[in-house]
Amino acid sequence: DFSSAGSMRFTTRTRLSAPFAEATVGAFGYRRGVMAGSTDLGRDAVLLGAIEGTLSDGPWVLRERGRKFNGLAKISTPTWSLGFSGYINRWTSTDQVPERAIASGLIPRNGFIDADLGGRSGRAALTFNGTFGQTRVSAFAIASRLRLVSNFTYFLDDPVNGDEFAQVDRRGVFGGSAQHEIAGDQVTWRFGGDTRWDRIGTVGLYRTVAGQSIETVRQDQVSESSGGLFGEAEVKLGGGLRAVLGLRGDLIGYRVRSNLAGGSGSGSATLLAPKVALAWRLARGVEAYANYGEGFHSNDVRGAAGTLPDRVPIMSRSRGEELGLRVERGPFTASLVAFRLDLGSELVFVGDAGTTEPNAPSRRTGAELSMFWKPSPALTFDGSAAWTRARFRDVAQGEDYIPGATPLVIGAGVSAMLPGKIALTARVRHFAGTPLIEDASQRSQATTLVNIGSYGDVGRVRVSGEVLNLLNTRAPDVTYFYASRLPGEPADGVEDRHLHPVEPRQLRVTVRVSF
Numbered sequence: 001d002f003s004s005a006g007s008m009r010f011t012t013r014t015r016l017s018a019p020f021a022e023a024t025v026g027a028f029g030y031r032r033g034v035m036a037g038s039t040d041l042g043r044d045a046v047l048l049g050a051i052e053g054t055l056s057d058g059p060w061v062l063r064e065r066g067r068k069f070n071g072l073a074k075i076s077t078p079t080w081s082l083g084f085s086g087y088i089n090r091w092t093s094t095d096q097v098p099e100r101a102i103a104s105g106l107i108p109r110n111g112f113i114d115a116d117l118g119g120r121s122g123r124a125a126l127t128f129n130g131t132f133g134q135t136r137v138s139a140f141a142i143a144s145r146l147r148l149v150s151n152f153t154y155f156l157d158d159p160v161n162g163d164e165f166a167q168v169d170r171r172g173v174f175g176g177s178a179q180h181e182i183a184g185d186q187v188t189w190r191f192g193g194d195t196r197w198d199r200i201g202t203v204g205l206y207r208t209v210a211g212q213s214i215e216t217v218r219q220d221q222v223s224e225s226s227g228g229l230f231g232e233a234e235v236k237l238g239g240g241l242r243a244v245l246g247l248r249g250d251l252i253g254y255r256v257r258s259n260l261a262g263g264s265g266s267g268s269a270t271l272l273a274p275k276v277a278l279a280w281r282l283a284r285g286v287e288a289y290a291n292y293g294e295g296f297h298s299n300d301v302r303g304a305a306g307t308l309p310d311r312v313p314i315m316s317r318s319r320g321e322e323l324g325l326r327v328e329r330g331p332f333t334a335s336l337v338a339f340r341l342d343l344g345s346e347l348v349f350v351g352d353a354g355t356t357e358p359n360a361p362s363r364r365t366g367a368e369l370s371m372f373w374k375p376s377p378a379l380t381f382d383g384s385a386a387w388t389r390a391r392f393r394d395v396a397q398g399e400d401y402i403p404g405a406t407p408l409v410i411g412a413g414v415s416a417m418l419p420g421k422i423a424l425t426a427r428v429r430h431f432a433g434t435p436l437i438e439d440a441s442q443r444s445q446a447t448t449l450v451n452i453g454s455y456g457d458v459g460r461v462r463v464s465g466e467v468l469n470l471l472n473t474r475a476p477d478v479t480y481f482y483a484s485r486l487p488g489e490p491a492d493g494v495e496d497r498h499l500h501p502v503e504p505r506q507l508r509v510t511v512r513v514s515f
Contacts, residue, residue, distance in 0.1 A: 003297075021512070022513075032053070037050075082126075092117065098486065135181075153483065155485045176194065178193060198225075221257040232275070247272070254301040263308060284329070288326075290322070299313065299316065313345075379414075382413050388406070401438050421456055442481040449473060453467070477502045
């Protein structure tokens with residue numbers, strides 16, 4: 001659970017203005033097709049359906065052979081909806097590669113070390129949502145399958161067979177939520193709860209050669225249940241001031257059956273978290289606010305079960321505060337917020353070792369700015385920036401950087417509608433260099449990406465094109481720093497940056513026909 005870092009809520013469409021079929025072609029064997037439509041069933045019910053298929057080889061020396069298919073069916077009425085979605089995917093991976101292998105000419109920048117990496121995944125989900133008066137309910141059931149083969153260190157641990165490994169996860173997920181609201185003149189009450197049950201039939205880590213398992217490192221069956229109850233009151237205090245006071249309690253229970261001696265066990269944990277928010281309307285369309293809240297992030301219960309020496313708690317408490325200002329005036333909206341987030345720990349389950357690695361408590365402070373401006377019906381600007389100072393606490397001076405915590409992210413875009421129903425768009429994303437180890441002596445390269453696009457309508461046909469990575473940036477998509485060993489290198493390996501490059505400049509063209 002990552003509610004400390006943020007949450008998201010989205011709703012799929014209930015109907016389309018017209019059925020459509022769409023086809024996209026692009027560089028590196030990219031092909032994508034989509035068909036979707038909706039129809040009235042009578043008695044205010046609507047059926048929506050969509051299917052999608054994507055084929056891609058990618059710009060890699062080792063062809064990606066990506067084969068992905070999605071499907072969606074949804075029945076909606078004014079008060080409830082029931083949807084089914086399905087997904088399957090197969091691919092061959094070009095994972096991050098050692099920088100020294102590129103520099104020496106052993107492989108090209110888009111080359112590979114291990115040709116047997118990749119995976120397959122599948123997912124089917126049934127979702128219900130309903131609103132009945134002032135009560136909102138939801139329920140879901142999900143079946144998920146994943147097998148992923150990776151190799152990060154090559155021949156560091158096993159000079160004969162190599163360090164290739166597979167991760168397997170097969171599970172069913174069931175849950176739901178309910179919320180009720182009682183609105184008054186001065187006080188609005190909201191209360192509700194949610195629950196989730198993960199029935200994990202197999203979650204395992206296996207050593208492999210050429211993608212085939214040769215040894216079981218760890219294999220578990222896990223049953224994990226969680227639930228929460230909350231209540232809050234929104235109070236109008238007068239003078240444009242309002243307050244929200246809330247309290248939430250969470251419970252997690254688990255049972256683990258492991259092939260490791262001392263790895264099986266069961267247990268539970270609870271946490272009570274208060275929240276308070278103040279908002280003050282300074283003028284028309286201008287509001288200042290201050291928030292404080294407590295929560296948690298949960299840890300892999302395999303690290304909490306049994307009698308292994310590196311046991312960890314199930315929940316790690318978080319505390320966050322923020323001060324902000326919102327402006328909403330006509331075509332212009334903006335927000336500025338300063339925040340601080342303290343985590344009790346940054347515990348991580350290390351998938352390639354089958355163990356849980358405890359890290360120190362951490363603190364993140366920063367600021368975020370977002371803006372949306374539509375000066376005319378044909379022109380739109382938007383932008384956002386987030387700066388964060390992320391540090392471990394209670395560690396030695398100079399060893400407190402959190403690896404992978406990006407200090408600055410910037411995004412901006414412009415859209416213009418030209419005469420003749422032709423639209424133009426441009427977007428830029430910038431990621432600053434990131435510390436890769438705790439003393440920040442190793443950092444990733446900054447990455448800036450620019451994408452442009454255009455589309456035009458001719459009757460029921462829309463033709464669009466987009467250029468990805470317009471500047472053909474050769475920056476990394478991800479970067480890590482750790483020790484690995486290639487054939488002929490010292491037995492204890494070589495510490496090096498390991499990177500996965502961004503995809504080069506490419507053009508994609510899409511044709512959509514509405515019926």
